[in-house]
Amino acid sequence: MLSHLALTCVSLLVTFAAVRWFIRDSYKLDGFSQKHVFITGCDSGFGNLLAKQLDRKGFKVIAACLSEKGAADLAAAASPRLKTLLLNVTDSAGIRSAVDFVSREVGERGLWGLVNNAGRAIPIGPTEWMQLEDFIKVLDVNLVGLIDVTLQFLPLLKKAQGRVVNVASILGRLSLIGGGYCPSKYGVESFSDSLRKTMHCFGLKVSIIEPGFFKTTITSPDLIGDDLRRLWTRLPQDIRDSYGATYVEDYVRMQTFSLGMLCSSDIAQVTRCMEHALTARYPRKRYAAGWDAKLIWIPLSYLPSFVADFVVSMLLPVPEVGRKP
Numbered sequence: 001m002l003s004h005l006a007l008t009c010v011s012l013l014v015t016f017a018a019v020r021w022f023i024r025d026s027y028k029l030d031g032f033s034q035k036h037v038f039i040t041g042c043d044s045g046f047g048n049l050l051a052k053q054l055d056r057k058g059f060k061v062i063a064a065c066l067s068e069k070g071a072a073d074l075a076a077a078a079s080p081r082l083k084t085l086l087l088n089v090t091d092s093a094g095i096r097s098a099v100d101f102v103s104r105e106v107g108e109r110g111l112w113g114l115v116n117n118a119g120r121a122i123p124i125g126p127t128e129w130m131q132l133e134d135f136i137k138v139l140d141v142n143l144v145g146l147i148d149v150t151l152q153f154l155p156l157l158k159k160a161q162g163r164v165v166n167v168a169s170i171l172g173r174l175s176l177i178g179g180g181y182c183p184s185k186y187g188v189e190s191f192s193d194s195l196r197k198t199m200h201c202f203g204l205k206v207s208i209i210e211p212g213f214f215k216t217t218i219t220s221p222d223l224i225g226d227d228l229r230r231l232w233t234r235l236p237q238d239i240r241d242s243y244g245a246t247y248v249e250d251y252v253r254m255q256t257f258s259l260g261m262l263c264s265s266d267i268a269q270v271t272r273c274m275e276h277a278l279t280a281r282y283p284r285k286r287y288a289a290g291w292d293a294k295l296i297w298i299p300l301s302y303l304p305s306f307v308a309d310f311v312v313s314m315l316l317p318v319p320e321v322g323r324k325p
């Protein structure tokens with residue numbers, strides 16, 4: 001009888017907490033037409049879609065693209081309100097020029113939103129196939145570039161008591177692949193957590209987006225496969241022998257199959273999270289984007305490491321030396 005009463009009380013409390021959370025989560029701000037948002041990596045993928053989505057909502061979007069073609073295509077697809085500029089996030093002087101441009105645009109209002117979205121993945125593959133510069137190439141864009149952009153834009157964001165939205169990944173919680181990508185995304189998680197804590201008292205809010213797997217250029221099996229073959233051909237013969245002659249093609253085949261199974265084409269699932277982080281009265285600290293992130297990867301990241309290791313071993317081939325006779 002007593003345990004029945006306790007169970008009912010707990011269920012009511014949980015239901016109340018969930019309803020309260022949903023209501024709080026749905027509160028939205030207004031006055032978007034007076035708010036500026038700066039997004040990096042808008043040539044393609046999430047950044048490109050977000051720029052158009054926020055533009056349609058009335059935001060003053062400043063979209064940074066890596067290439068002139070990317071910028072021209074985006075400008076042609078958006079309203080005249082949307083401004084584009086060229087930015088390579090590994091170029092500190094370029095970031096300074098972008099800050100100057102944005103300060104002139106925002107004036108005394110400051111910058112409402114910074115979305116650190118630019119990123120690259122390759123080279124990815126077995127860690128032993130990598131050289132130091134392979135790690136640096138990726139870390140420079142995904143982590144050092146993101147930190148540089150954030151630090152340089154911080155005064156403008158502080159002025160507006162704005163939002164920073166950093167794109168990490170479920171690979172910032174689970175190291176499913178070798179190369180600089182996972183370390184860079186773990187770094188984004190950590191940098192964002194410390195930024196959130198230190199800027200909280202100034203009214204600045206920081207959100208982390210953790211997408212699962214989505215079909216964009218970064219997950220293109222052809223690009224990843226070609227790069228894996230490049231890494232393989234530069235390996236010394238004794239290392240190749242330890243993996244076995246067919247290993248690289250087995251790896252490419254299994255990776256292509258896994259990406260085909262896992263990658264969702266509905267990239268709006270990610271941009272909806274980004275939009276929520278910029279428009280909600282109470283933005284979340286973390287957004288898991290995609291069914292695979294919510295149901296597989298994030299839960300897996302809380303389980304003991306041997307479980308995650310087992311899952312990875314199912315997704316990739318075993319080198320010749322590790323195969324049972």
Ligand SMILES: NC(=O)c1ccc[n+]([C@@H]2O[C@H](COP(=O)([O-])OP(=O)(O)OC[C@H]3O[C@@H](n4cnc5c(N)ncnc54)[C@H](OP(=O)(O)O)[C@@H]3O)[C@@H](O)[C@H]2O)c1
Binds near residue numbers: 041
């Ligand atoms: N797709 C996924 O499954 C997935 C999952 C988790 C996290 N993410 C993250 O989501 C973000 C966006 O990726 P996406 O999936 O939309 O792939 P994407 O289409 O390749 O977008 C990445 C963008 O970043 C740009 N970029 C690359 N290097 C840059 C640099 N040095 N400076 C400035 N811009 C640069 C790319 O330009 P170019 O196209 O000209 O190279 C591209 O526009 C990335 O941070 C990625 O790590 C993606």
